[in-house]
Amino acid sequence: MKIIGICGKIGSGKSAAGVFLEELGGFVLDLDVEMHTLYAESCELQQKIAENFGAECVKNGFVDRVKLASRVFQRLETLQKLESIVYPLLQKSVEQKLEAAKKAGKVKIAAVEGALLFKWPEFSRNLDAIWVVEATDSVRLERLLKRGLTKEDAERRIQIQAQDPLPPNAKYFYLDNSGAISALQKRVCELAEI
Ligand SMILES: CC(C)(COP(=O)(O)OP(=O)(O)OC[C@H]1O[C@@H](n2cnc3c(N)ncnc32)[C@H](O)[C@@H]1O)[C@@H](O)C(=O)NCCC(=O)NCCS
Ligand SMILES: Nc1ncnc2c1ncn2[C@@H]1O[C@H](COP(=O)(O)OP(=O)(O)OP(=O)(O)O)[C@@H](O)[C@H]1O
Structure with a gap:
């Protein structure tokens, strides 16, 4: 099984590319979704979030991501x-899921999708x-506003990622997604064949 990363800045269209890859039979792990699952399932993590970022960030066994985002x-x-609190758990969960997919032997290509792969x-x-x-x-920015982020939150996240490097790797492929979504789909189909 080939394992690739899908990275890019916030709102660039990584998840959209991931969905197109899934349609072609790929196995895709969206790091944002994985993180949300950990927040929902891990009491230990919820406790740490409350201790470090305020009890109001955890409500009825759920991490309030809007509140947490406004803090962090x-x-x-x-x-x-x-x-530093979440990455060890996130990375462990991702590695376990990739290992399981490898053992199951059903897919030819798996992808880990997230803005911040360079952190690992x-x-x-x-x-x-x-x-x-x-x-x-x-x-x-326009896409993030449509997705429901406030202008302030979207601009802050764009700003915080402005200088982020690419994750280290010997082989990069670029997908231009400033235009129509159909162009992204076509590019995903091309790259999935390589
Ligand atoms: C702060 C949180 C709770 C906000 O949740 P929310 O549902 O609003 O956003 P979501 O998780 O869907 O992330 C959306 C996008 O925000 C950006 N973003 C998220 N975390 C970070 C970060 N640590 N640094 C820079 N940008 C980030 C990414 O582009 C991400 O794709 C959440 O983003 C989080 O737990 N972040 C820390 C973990 C992390 O780094 N996740 C990103 C893995 S790629
Ligand atoms: N080519 C496109 N044309 C119009 N809308 C698009 C296009 N590509 C993606 N979108 C929309 O823009 C928004 C951002 O795309 P997406 O969620 O795939 O980005 P992302 O890189 O995964 O973002 P994040 O870093 O927040 O996870 C989504 O609402 C998506 O439906």
Whole structure:
């Protein structure tokens, strides 16, 4: 089984590319979705979130992501604190799921999709390739507003990612997603064949 990464800035269209890959029979792990599942399932994590970011960030056994986002995207140090708590759990869960998919032997291509793959350099370096989804800042902002983020939240996240490097890897493929969604789909079909 080939394992690739799908990265790109917020709102570039990584999840959309992931969905197209799934339609072609790929196995896709969306890091945002994986993280949300961990928040919902891990009492230990919920407790840590409450301790570090305030009891009001956890309500009736659910992490209030809107509240948590309003705390962590204000300051880089706060965001880094959250990352240091969640990444070991997230990475473990991803590795277990990839291993299970490999053992099941049913798919030819698996993808780990997330903006921040570069935070795991050893993992990223060993991926067979990395797809980089791209769209201009203004296009991404417009899409994020349509998706329901406030302008303030969207601009903060765009800003916080502005200098993020690409995850280390020997093989990058670029997917331009500033235009029609059909063009992205076509590009995913091309790359899935490589
Ligand atoms: C702060 C949280 C609770 C906000 O949840 P929310 O549902 O609003 O956003 P969601 O998780 O769907 O993320 C949407 C996008 O925000 C951006 N983003 C999320 N976390 C980060 C981060 N640590 N640094 C920069 N951008 C981020 C990414 O582009 C991501 O795709 C959540 O994003 C989170 O737990 N972040 C820390 C974990 C993380 O880094 N996740 C991203 C893995 S790629
Ligand atoms: N080519 C396109 N034309 C119009 N809308 C698009 C296009 N590509 C993606 N979108 C929409 O833009 C929004 C952002 O796309 P998507 O969620 O795939 O981005 P992402 O890179 O996964 O974002 P995030 O970093 O938040 O996970 C979504 O609402 C999606 O439906």
